[in-house]
Amino acid sequence: MEKRELRLTVNGQEYELYINPKTLLVEVIRDHIGLTGTKRGCETVSCGACTVIIDDIAVKSCSILAVQAEGRQVRTVEGLEANGKLAPLQKSFLDHGSYQCGFCTPGMLMMSEAFLKENPTPTREEIKEGIEGNICRCTGYNSIVRAVEAVAKGDYKGE
Amino acid sequence: MTINKYSVINTHVHNVDGIAKVTGRATYTFDVKLPGMLYGKILRSPHPHAKILNIDYSKALQLPGVIGVVTGKDTLGVKQGIWRRFQDLCDEQMLTVEKVRYIGEPVAAVAALTEEIAEQALDLIDVEYEVLPSVFEPLDAIKKEAPEIHEGFERNINVTRHIEWGDVEAAFEEADYIREDWFKCGGQAHMCMETRAAVSSYTPDGKLTVYHSTQAPYYMQTLLAGVLGLKEGNIRVISHYVGGGFGGKFELDGAIFCSAVLSMKLYRPVKIVFTREEEFIATKRRTPMSYYVRTGVKKDGTFCAREAKVFTNGGAYTGMGATALYLTGFFHSFPYRWTGYRYDGYRVYTNTLPSSAMRGFGAPQAMWCSEQQIEWIAADLGLDPIEMRRKNAHYPGYEVPGQASIASCGIDQCFDVIQKWVKDKGKLPGNRAIGISAAGFMSGGIFNWFDTPYSFSSAVVTINYDGTVELYVGAQDIGQGSNTTLAIICAETLGVKIGDIKVHSGDTEHCPADLGAWGSRQTLMAGNAVKMAAEDAKKQLLEIAYAQSGFNIVYDLDIKNRWVHAIDRPERGYDYAELVQKAIRGKEGQRIVGRGYYTPHRKGMISPAYSYMLQGVEVEIDKETGKIKLVDSLTAHDCGQPINRLGLMGQLEGAFSMAAGYGYLEYMPYEDGKLMNPNLVDYKVIRATEMPEVSVAEIDTYEPEGPYGAKEAGEGLTNPTAAAISNAIFHALGVQMKECPIRPEMIVNALKEKETKEREKK
Amino acid sequence: MSEPVKCPVCGKQAKTGSSIDCARHMFGTGDKKHRAWVEAQGLSFIDLLIEQATTPGNKSYVTLAEVIEKVQDKLPK
Numbered sequence: 001m002e003k004r005e006l007r008l009t010v011n012g013q014e015y016e017l018y019i020n021p022k023t024l025l026v027e028v029i030r031d032h033i034g035l036t037g038t039k040r041g042c043e044t045v046s047c048g049a050c051t052v053i054i055d056d057i058a059v060k061s062c063s064i065l066a067v068q069a070e071g072r073q074v075r076t077v078e079g080l081e082a083n084g085k086l087a088p089l090q091k092s093f094l095d096h097g098s099y100q101c102g103f104c105t106p107g108m109l110m111m112s113e114a115f116l117k118e119n120p121t122p123t124r125e126e127i128k129e130g131i132e133g134n135i136c137r138c139t140g141y142n143s144i145v146r147a148v149e150a151v152a153k154g155d156y157k158g159e
Numbered sequence: 160m161t162i163n164k165y166s167v168i169n170t171h172v173h174n175v176d177g178i179a180k181v182t183g184r185a186t187y188t189f190d191v192k193l194p195g196m197l198y199g200k201i202l203r204s205p206h207p208h209a210k211i212l213n214i215d216y217s218k219a220l221q222l223p224g225v226i227g228v229v230t231g232k233d234t235l236g237v238k239q240g241i242w243r244r245f246q247d248l249c250d251e252q253m254l255t256v257e258k259v260r261y262i263g264e265p266v267a268a269v270a271a272l273t274e275e276i277a278e279q280a281l282d283l284i285d286v287e288y289e290v291l292p293s294v295f296e297p298l299d300a301i302k303k304e305a306p307e308i309h310e311g312f313e314r315n316i317n318v319t320r321h322i323e324w325g326d327v328e329a330a331f332e333e334a335d336y337i338r339e340d341w342f343k344c345g346g347q348a349h350m351c352m353e354t355r356a357a358v359s360s361y362t363p364d365g366k367l368t369v370y371h372s373t374q375a376p377y378y379m380q381t382l383l384a385g386v387l388g389l390k391e392g393n394i395r396v397i398s399h400y401v402g403g404g405f406g407g408k409f410e411l412d413g414a415i416f417c418s419a420v421l422s423m424k425l426y427r428p429v430k431i432v433f434t435r436e437e438e439f440i441a442t443k444r445r446t447p448m449s450y451y452v453r454t455g456v457k458k459d460g461t462f463c464a465r466e467a468k469v470f471t472n473g474g475a476y477t478g479m480g481a482t483a484l485y486l487t488g489f490f491h492s493f494p495y496r497w498t499g500y501r502y503d504g505y506r507v508y509t510n511t512l513p514s515s516a517m518r519g520f521g522a523p524q525a526m527w528c529s530e531q532q533i534e535w536i537a538a539d540l541g542l543d544p545i546e547m548r549r550k551n552a553h554y555p556g557y558e559v560p561g562q563a564s565i566a567s568c569g570i571d572q573c574f575d576v577i578q579k580w581v582k583d584k585g586k587l588p589g590n591r592a593i594g595i596s597a598a599g600f601m602s603g604g605i606f607n608w609f610d611t612p613y614s615f616s617s618a619v620v621t622i623n624y625d626g627t628v629e630l631y632v633g634a635q636d637i638g639q640g641s642n643t644t645l646a647i648i649c650a651e652t653l654g655v656k657i658g659d660i661k662v663h664s665g666d667t668e669h670c671p672a673d674l675g676a677w678g679s680r681q682t683l684m685a686g687n688a689v690k691m692a693a694e695d696a697k698k699q700l701l702e703i704a705y706a707q708s709g710f711n712i713v714y715d716l717d718i719k720n721r722w723v724h725a726i727d728r729p730e731r732g733y734d735y736a737e738l739v740q741k742a743i744r745g746k747e748g749q750r751i752v753g754r755g756y757y758t759p760h761r762k763g764m765i766s767p768a769y770s771y772m773l774q775g776v777e778v779e780i781d782k783e784t785g786k787i788k789l790v791d792s793l794t795a796h797d798c799g800q801p802i803n804r805l806g807l808m809g810q811l812e813g814a815f816s817m818a819a820g821y822g823y824l825e826y827m828p829y830e831d832g833k834l835m836n837p838n839l840v841d842y843k844v845i846r847a848t849e850m851p852e853v854s855v856a857e858i859d860t861y862e863p864e865g866p867y868g869a870k871e872a873g874e875g876l877t878n879p880t881a882a883a884i885s886n887a888i889f890h891a892l893g894v895q896m897k898e899c900p901i902r903p904e905m906i907v908n909a910l911k912e913k914e915t916k917e918r919e920k921k
Numbered sequence: 922m923s924e925p926v927k928c929p930v931c932g933k934q935a936k937t938g939s940s941i942d943c944a945r946h947m948f949g950t951g952d953k954k955h956r957a958w959v960e961a962q963g964l965s966f967i968d969l970l971i972e973q974a975t976t977p978g979n980k981s982y983v984t985l986a987e988v989i990e991k992v993q994d995k996l997p998k
Contacts, residue, residue, distance in 0.1 A: 036190040037183020039402075041352050042435040046839035049352060077183035090181040094173050097805030100813060101638025102180030103187065103352035103402030128847040135839065137352050137403050138638045140812030141847035247952070301971055314967045321949045323942075328979065339977070453977055468974050505974050561936060 006067055010035065011079030021067055025059075026050040028066035029076060037077040037106045041135070048134030051107035052076050058114035060133070077106035080113065088156035089113055092147040100138035108134050112148045122152055166720050167651045168867055169801045175643045175662060176400070176636065185400040188356040188372040189432060196358065197226055197270040199418050199431040200277035202284050203441060204259035204266055207510035207832035208293035208306060211258060211286065214267055219283040224276035227425045228284065230267045231256035234420055237386045240477050241378070241410050243610040248318060250309055251476040251513075253386065253416040258291070260308055260475035261510055262832050263440035268417035270429045295832050297449070297470040297507035308475065308508040315508040317473045320485045322492075322502040324560035330464035330499025334455025336540060340532050342452065343898040344524035346472075346827050347445035347820070349517055350844055353402020354438045359418040360428035367423070368395045371415050374404040374637050375675025378609065380667045382411050387419060398665040404637040405817070406516035407442055409677045410478055439837035443515035444827070446483045446506075447472040450528040452491075456536055460547035464499040467491050467528075471514070473506040478515030480506050482608075486601075486765070487521030489562060490878070491529050494570050494599045494771055495551040510832050516677060518814070519877040522600060523821055527899050530596040530882035534889060545581075545773075548597055549574045553771070555860075563763040567870070569797030569858035570597065573773035576795035576856045580775055591779045591790065594886030598774070600875030601766030602865065603680025605759045614756035615680070616688040617671035620649060620696045622751040624743055626721075626736040628655060630692075631663045633673025634685035639873055640806035641681045645689045647802055648866050652693035654718025655735060671756075679871035682802060683768060684757050686866035691755025699751050700735075703742040759864075767864040770875040771797040777851070778887035782910060785903030787823045787884065789851040794879075796855050798872035799862035810873030812853045815880055816845045822881030823901045929992050930958045940986035947985060948973070962988050 006017045010033060017032050029038050029052065040062060041049035050061040053075040080087040089112055092098070099105040108131060115122070115130035122130065127148045128141070136144065150156070163169055179185040216228040231254045240249030254265050267284050271277035292306040299305060300315040308315050331337065351372075358370040367389060373379050376396040384391040401408070414431040421429040433442070448471045455464040469487065473480045488502035537544040549571065557565045581593055603615070619631040630649045636642040646660040653659075664670055673685060701716050704723055708716065715726045724732030742751055759767045777791040794811060801807050824843040828835045836842045861868035885896045894909035925938025928946060931954070935946035947955045948970060959966045964985065973981035 030190075035183070036186065039187075039189065039352070041354070042839045044435070044838045044840050047352070047435075077181075081182055086178075086181070093181045094177045097174060097809050099174070099177070099180050099638075100640065100809050101352060101401060101403040102176070102185050103189075103638075105180050106183045109181065125848075128850070131847045135352070135844055135846070137350055137405070137817070137844070138813045139809055140814075140816035140845075140853060141850050142812045142853060143809060145847065314971070316951075316967065316970065319948060319951055319970065321945050323945060451977075466977065468977075470974060501979070503973050505970070 006070055008066065008069060008074060009072070010074045011076060019066060021065065023066050024062055025052070025064050025066045025069050026061035029061060035076050035078050039103055039106060041103070048111060049104050049107045051110045051134060053110050053114045056114060056117055058111045075110070077109055080109060088151045089147070091156055092151045096143050096147040096150065098139060098143040098147040104134060104136045108136065108144055116148065116152060120152060124149060165651055167647050167657055169804050171804055172643065172647060172657050174640055174805065175646050187353050187400045187402050188358060188370045188398070189353050189402065191358045191370045191430065193358060193360055193428040196428040196430055197272065197425065198274040198277050199268055199270045199421050199429045200274065200281055201265045201413055201417055201431065202267040202269070202281045202286070204262060204264045206259060206288055206290050207262050208291040208308070209259050209288040210291060211255070211266060212289055213287040215285040216267060219269060219280040222276065222280050222283060224272040225280045226270050226272070226427065227421060228267060228269050229417070229420045229424055230254060233424055235386065235388050239382060239386050239411065241382070241479060242477065242481055242608045244608045248477045248481060253411055253413065254420065261512055263512065264475065265413045265417060268421055270421045270425055293510035293832060295509050295511055295829065297472050297509060300507045300509045308510060312508060317477055317506045317508050318481045318484060319506070320481070320488055320504045322488045322562065323500065325497065325499035327464050327466060327499035327501045331455045333457070333498070334463040335458040336536070337453065337455040338532060338536055338539065339451070339453040341897065342450040342528040344448045344450065344527050345900055346447040346514055347517055347825050348439055348827065348842065349403070349405040349407035349442065351403030351405060351407060354433040354435060355412045355414040355442055356432040357415040357418045358428055358430040359415065359422040361419070361422040361426060363426060366393045366395070367419060368397065369415060369419060370397045372401050373398045373408045374401070374635055374677055375409040376635060376665060376667045377633055377672045378409055378675055379411065379415060383415070383419060386411070386416065387423065395666070395668045398635060401635065401637040404676060405518045406520065406677060408637070409675050410443065410515065413441060435839060436837045439842065440512065440834050443478050443513045445517035446480060446514035446521065446524070448487065448524045450524070452528050452532055454532055454536065458540060460537070460540060460542045460550055462495055462497055462551040465492065465497050466501045469502070469504045471504065471506045472511065473508050474511045474513035475508065476513040478513050480513070480515055483516060483521040487525045489765055490522035491525035492559070494553045494597055496553065496557065511829060512834070518817060518874050520678065520874070522598065522878040523818060523881055526596055526598050526878045526882045527885070530879065531885055531889070531895070534886045535895060544595065545574050545578050561764065563765055563769070565769060566864060567768065567797070567799055567860040567862040568771055569860040570771040570773065572858045573771060573795035573797060577773045577775045577793065580793045584777065587777070590782060590891055591777060592887045592891035593775050593777050594883040594888070594890060595773060595775045596879035596882035596886060597772070598875055598878035599769050599771040600679055600871055600878060602683040602768040602770065602871040603759070604678045604766055605762045605764070609674065611672070611674065613672040614688070615758045616673045616684040617756040618685065618688040618692040619671060620653070620692040620753040622696055622739055624740060626655070626659060626739045628653065628660045629663060630660050630689065631670050632685055632689060633670045634664060634681045635676045636664060637676050639676065639810060640803050641676060641685065643806060644682055644803040645685055648686050648689045649693045651867070652690050653697050655721055679874040682869050682871060683865045686802070686869060687757035688755040690866040691757070692753040693755070694753070695755060696751050696753030699753065700738055700742050703745050704738055707741065768799070768862045768870040770871045772875060772879060774879040774883050776880065776883040776887055778884055778891065780888055780891050780906065782892065785906035787901070789819060789849060791851050793854045793856065794876065795858060796872070796876070797858040797860050799860055799865050799870040800868035801857060801872070802867065802869050807872050808855070811855050811876050814873055814876035815853045816850060818877045818880030819884065820845050822884040822899055826900050826902055926989060926993060927996055929989060929996055930955050940990045941982050943989050944982045944985040959985065964988065
């Protein structure tokens with residue numbers, strides 16, 4: 001298959017790429033651009049480890065072609081911090097111990113970030129539903145829910 | 160509620176790897192890229208049992224981008240195993256030479272410029288098989304006519320283990336009531352978020368560097384030396400961040416082995432990462448077991464005798480299966496006193512995925528059977544299930560005859576806590592009930608079947624001029640937080656802050672040997688080594704402080720919160736940083752170096768210390784569909800002195816999620832040796848919406864063998880939940896579930912059977 | 922109380938020194954030497970093992986224990 005040019009904006013930075021059009025977004029992010037924070041844990045769009053944000057919506061980046069993200073704003077975990085300052089969710093995850101092996105963490109953070117944008121005052125049940133598509137094998141999820149709750153409550157406002 | 164006398168221990172401490180993990184900076188083997196690196200893929204057997212007659216990979220070599228192919232013929236053909244003291248049980252070649260014994264077993268590996276090309280090359284390798292008859296269940300495999308899977312293992316009996324104490328027959332005679340039951344325990348997949356991954360790089364100087372997602376870098380280094388014919392010292396294993404292990408990653412796997420063999424042939428780095436499907440079909444699993452249990456008690460509920468006969472489905476190779484076989488038999492008696500106890504365990508080879516170690520290591524299966532039967536006995540005799548357990552429980556100082564000396568034991572307080580919880584819950588709605596299960600676990604094993612000459616754990620503490628501390632450990636952080644736990648112990652012992660400690664782990668080149676993260680050993684064993692090393696370093700500092708202070712000899716000096724002071728006069732002191740500078744100058748400019756190590760001696764047959772717990776789970780069941788909903792839970796937990804507070808909570812909630820999966824979600828159906836659901840759509844892992852509140856009540860005990868009184872936490876917690884859930888179903892619906900994981904149709908069928916029986920009675 | 926029983930193959934005194942403990946030791950070791958000795962007494966090691974696993978009671982251990990007791994006099998002191 002003929003390769004084609006692709007202009008992709010990731011974390012506010014535009015990248016010029018030359019790729020096989022069949023390439024998945026997660027592959028372009030990890031292998032072509034070299035941002036390895038986003039992970040992959042399955043081949044069946046089931047685990048959420050590859051979750052990124054595209055125009056404020058959480059997307060499993062293994063489920064779309066990179067070319068489908070052209071012209072949109074893609075955000076990965078590397079884009080959460082600003083000049084070394086952690087985002088509220090990141091601080092909350094640290095405080096609540098919401099990660100253990102950390103492999104699902106980038107996907108969880110991006111899912112939670114998109115979720116809170118859409119639902120800034122969620123109930124605990126709504127948070128659980130929000131991250132239902134992301135598997136964590138280590139934490140049992142409850143500490144992640146607590147971290148998201150704390151951010152929603154405003155515990156990290158103005159930091 | 161005891162007041163925390165420690166500055167760092169059991170306080171709210173951030174995980175020391177936190178920044179790397181929440182910012183995406185943590186580099187897992189999954190992420191490693193080396194210059195000139197090739198991508199490897201493994202060709203796997205489609206047959207459960209077959210001779211390999213010929214492998215022709217000439218066509219694969221012609222595909223542009225393919226750099227090389229290896230088969231068993233490229234290896235030394237060493238049959239390896241982790242039980243190195245027992246050569247008979249070292250039976251696995253990793254890249255098999257003569258025959259395949261399970262569907263998915265590696266037969267060849269390709270290295271190519273891209274993963275895609277390597278994948279395509281697999282289709283171009285022709286393997287000629289002579290299919291052999293196969294067998295999939297232990298009771299079929301021990302028949303006279305069953306095919307022999309391993310030469311010399313008659314009737315496919317791989318290994319047996321026997322535990323017995325007391326006069327079991329006489330103890331049964333004393334019993335007023337005897338019950339016998341048959342149980343079936345399923346396997347389970349580790350389902351680590353990071354699949355098996357390895358990058359091997361062999362260079363012309365004869366040195367091999369391997370990045371591996373592993374729980375035990377030292378084991379990998381040593382085992383590789385054995386199978387590759389290299390010196391241990393010429394192998395470096397690096398494992399900085401590991402995406403979960405749960406017992407699956409402390410043996411050699413196809414990724415590390417095949418990438419190493421390819422790299423040694425091609426002199427280029429080779430990366431192999433398993434797909435999720437490969438993870439399901441070609442990495443070892445929890446051991447499926449069938450249990451026969453006969454238990455005799457007095458009518459007042461005093462336990463007299465128990466006899467258990469167990470067959471485990473070992474699958475195609477031994478792996479860690481022999482240990483699981485022993486531990487299940489021991490923990491099947493736990494935590495109770497038996498006048499007579501007998502366990503006969505048999506591990507049988509079959510042509511299925513090898514079964515090995517998984518969090519709990521045979522104990523979840525043991526509790527599934529034991530804790531349910533005990534609940535049914537209590538119901539049969541009309542006794543209170545908590546009081547009946549309490550009356551027979553271990554206590555501090557108890558000797559399990561010939562097996563273990565129990566030092567700390569908080570099980571009695573556990574009964575109080577859960578009893579109150581159940582009482583406070585009051586009457587529950589019709590389709591809801593509470594189930595309980597006791598459990599416990601070892602804090603590292605005393606056995607050295609690996610045959611290491613090194614201390615089981617070692618640590619080195621180095622103090623720099625600016626007061627920062629380098630802590631070198633061989634203990635491996637796989638997410639359970641050992642880096643943080645050990646940093647906490649180091650900081651507390653030295654008297655500094657957690658931020659002063661930098662942990663070095665996951666690199667055999669720079670870290671001391673350690674048996675690694677399995678068997679719940681690291682908090683106790685590596686913790687003791689770290690404490691010793693930190694005490695050694697502190698002693699060297701305080702020697703200088705004594706000389707400086709000119710105190711009367713009766714005064715003791717200490718360092719706490721970076722404050723060097725006389726214990727009796729804490730207000731008189733000075734900053735730790737100042738002391739470090741003086742001490743280094745006083746030692747001719749040498750950094751302060753402290754060493755520590757730990758190996759258990761004369762600690763019984765299993766472990767130096769045991770955790771205890773009683774867990775209650777409130778469950779709601781839909782009678783129509785058989786669907787289970789977890790509503791609430793409380794675990795009364797004795798892990799001695801908690802060290803890493805956030806880590807402990809994480810271990811409790813995480814263990815619960817995995818154990819609940821074993822109870823009612825993670826079914827692995829096989830048909831003719833083939834796994835029917837090797838993906839995350841059909842293999843059900845618990846999701847956030849299914850988790851209940853997982854509360855804990857920590858029981859205050861002190862374990863003399865553990866650092867600051869600590870013992871294990873996190874693996875024991877995987878043991879009770881399946882049984883607790885099933886006991887809840889028993890109380891809600893009156894049905895006895897003998898097989899785990901429980902599927903909804905099993906509940907529906909059991910209810911139907913119950914109705915039919917009740918109608919027949921009338 | 923009679924003298925502790927010694928394993929006819931490796932000379933080990935198993936646990937309490939009873940013949941049953943010795944039988945359990947022989948089954949537990951299961952190595953070629955021990956199995957060969959059991960077979961030489963006219964018993965089938967595998968069949969005894971399987972019987973132990975599939976029936977309640979201790980028949981297999983008892984059977985082997987009786988044979989072990991009989992040969993104790995013939996063992997070197």
